[in-house]
Amino acid sequence: MRGPETRTEIIGAADRLFYERGFEHTSFADIAEAVTIARGNFYYHFKSKDEILSAVIARRVAHTTALLERWARDNPTPRGRLSAFVGMLEVNGDAIMRYGCPVGTLTIELSKLLHGSRDQVVGLFDLFRDWLAEQFRALGRDADAQALALHLLMRSQGVATLYTAYRDRDFVIREMAMMESWIDEVAGTQPAATI
Amino acid sequence: MRGPETRTEIIGAADRLFYERGFEHTSFADIAEAVTIARGNFYYHFKSKDEILSAVIARRVAHTTALLERWARDNPTPRGRLSAFVGMLEVNGDAIMRYGCPVGTLTIELSKLLHGSRDQVVGLFDLFRDWLAEQFRALGRDADAQALALHLLMRSQGVATLYTAYRDRDFVIREMAMMESWIDEVAGTQPAATI
DNA sequence: CGCCAATTAGGTCAATCGGCCAAATAATTA
DNA sequence: TAATTATTTGGCCGATTGACCTAATTGGCG
Numbered sequence: 001m002r003g004p005e006t007r008t009e010i011i012g013a014a015d016r017l018f019y020e021r022g023f024e025h026t027s028f029a030d031i032a033e034a035v036t037i038a039r040g041n042f043y044y045h046f047k048s049k050d051e052i053l054s055a056v057i058a059r060r061v062a063h064t065t066a067l068l069e070r071w072a073r074d075n076p077t078p079r080g081r082l083s084a085f086v087g088m089l090e091v092n093g094d095a096i097m098r099y100g101c102p103v104g105t106l107t108i109e110l111s112k113l114l115h116g117s118r119d120q121v122v123g124l125f126d127l128f129r130d131w132l133a134e135q136f137r138a139l140g141r142d143a144d145a146q147a148l149a150l151h152l153l154m155r156s157q158g159v160a161t162l163y164t165a166y167r168d169r170d171f172v173i174r175e176m177a178m179m180e181s182w183i184d185e186v187a188g189t190q191p192a193a194t195i
Numbered sequence: 196m197r198g199p200e201t202r203t204e205i206i207g208a209a210d211r212l213f214y215e216r217g218f219e220h221t222s223f224a225d226i227a228e229a230v231t232i233a234r235g236n237f238y239y240h241f242k243s244k245d246e247i248l249s250a251v252i253a254r255r256v257a258h259t260t261a262l263l264e265r266w267a268r269d270n271p272t273p274r275g276r277l278s279a280f281v282g283m284l285e286v287n288g289d290a291i292m293r294y295g296c297p298v299g300t301l302t303i304e305l306s307k308l309l310h311g312s313r314d315q316v317v318g319l320f321d322l323f324r325d326w327l328a329e330q331f332r333a334l335g336r337d338a339d340a341q342a343l344a345l346h347l348l349m350r351s352q353g354v355a356t357l358y359t360a361y362r363d364r365d366f367v368i369r370e371m372a373m374m375e376s377w378i379d380e381v382a383g384t385q386p387a388a389t390i
Numbered sequence: 391c392g393c394c395a396a397t398t399a400g401g402t403c404a405a406t407c408g409g410c411c412a413a414a415t416a417a418t419t420a
Numbered sequence: 421t422a423a424t425t426a427t428t429t430g431g432c433c434g435a436t437t438g439a440c441c442t443a444a445t446t447g448g449c450g
Contacts (some may be wrong), residue, residue: 222406222407222408223407223408223409224406224407235409235410235411238408238409238410238411242409243408243409244408244409
């Protein structure tokens with residue numbers, strides 16, 4: 001009937017369920033129920049579960065690319081863009097508290113499964129890393145832009161994990177402030193308006 | 196034949212497999228094969244898989260407690276003890292690269308499963324957090340000892356996750372050095388001998 | 391109209407899952 | 421030695437998994 005729309009819905013539901021329950025713990029029946037289609041239908045769209053996973057990753061790549069472009073559009077300065085990244089921890093707070101970081105947790109799960117799509121997921125980290133490095137480069141840190149980007153990525157991963165563990169919002173707020181201070185240090189700028 | 200020894204072996208094998216493959220993805224058959232016993236045997240020792248999980252967590256609590264005591268024994272100064280914690284990232288490097296942090300990854304998995312033993316696992320984080328806070332307190336940071344402990348814990352989690360993703364040893368070495376510098380800052384001490 | 395992509399509902403399949411149990415065996419005690 | 425208890429075995433259970441298949445429809449479009 002709708003064709004590509006059903007396919008899109010399947011990918012969307014799988015994306016959400018893979019995040020909330022994990023890849024392995026999500027069954028075809030779960031996805032079918034979420035989309036309210038017949039079980040047999042997504043063998044018309046996908047030949048295997050791995051194929052759905054690849055489509056989910058592709059979707060995340062597209063969404064992440066769009067997110068980074070939006071951040072760049074909404075924030076003229078590199079410093080402001082870095083704050084947009086830090087702010088993600090608060091914007092997605094509830095989800096992170098329950099399910100952790102979508103990229104980090106999927107990377108870990110696929111690593112333990114020795115799953116072939118692992119590297120594709122790490123590609124999502126690359127998107128953030130390269131985008132962050134670009135901002136640090138714009139702030140005059142050409143030499144160590146990539147290392148600084150990885151450091152900020154590392155911090156967001158650590159905060160996300162401990163947020164899932166302790167569910168302590170104050171901890172997140174505190175660490176976000178520390179990340180902002182750190183950015184100010186390496187950028188050699190004055191602290192921005194109170195955040 | 197051996198009774199309690201078999202029970203201990205089951206817990207040990209389950210501990211390793213839960214770490215390497217994840218809790219859900221480890222079956223009774225996997226554990227039985229690792230211990231080379233009949234599958235039915237561990238229903239004599241454990242009534243359910245959750246019971247095995249509880250035993251595994253208890254084992255980890257005991258091992259972690261022993262580890263922290265060893266660190267305290269081998270390092271007379273609080274500063275040295277904090278370095279012992281940081282050094283864990285290198286000592287367990289290969290395992291972390293493949294399977295992530297045993298505590299963090301299990302916490303995430305059980306959180307997604309809404310599993311009842313989740314809080315028990317977070318108790319492992321408590322052990323590290325309290326031990327670290329004790330060291331910061333000994334360094335004169337009474338007021339924010341707990342926050343500093345959580346920050347260090349957060350960093351180790353972030354480094355572990357990105358190590359699993361990028362498998363870049365240089366990144367880990369670099370971040371460990373940054374952690375040492377940060378400790379020196381908050382401790383108000385001179386940098387220790389080159390690490 | 392007829393074509394054709396899309397969908398439905400259902401069943402089947404081998405494999406594996408956690409869970410369970412009666413019977414055999416080993417170890418201990420009387 | 422005989423009786424008792426502790427431990428282990430191997431097969432079986434119902435449920436679920438991913439995967440596959442078929443026949444019957446649906447509905448839009450040329």
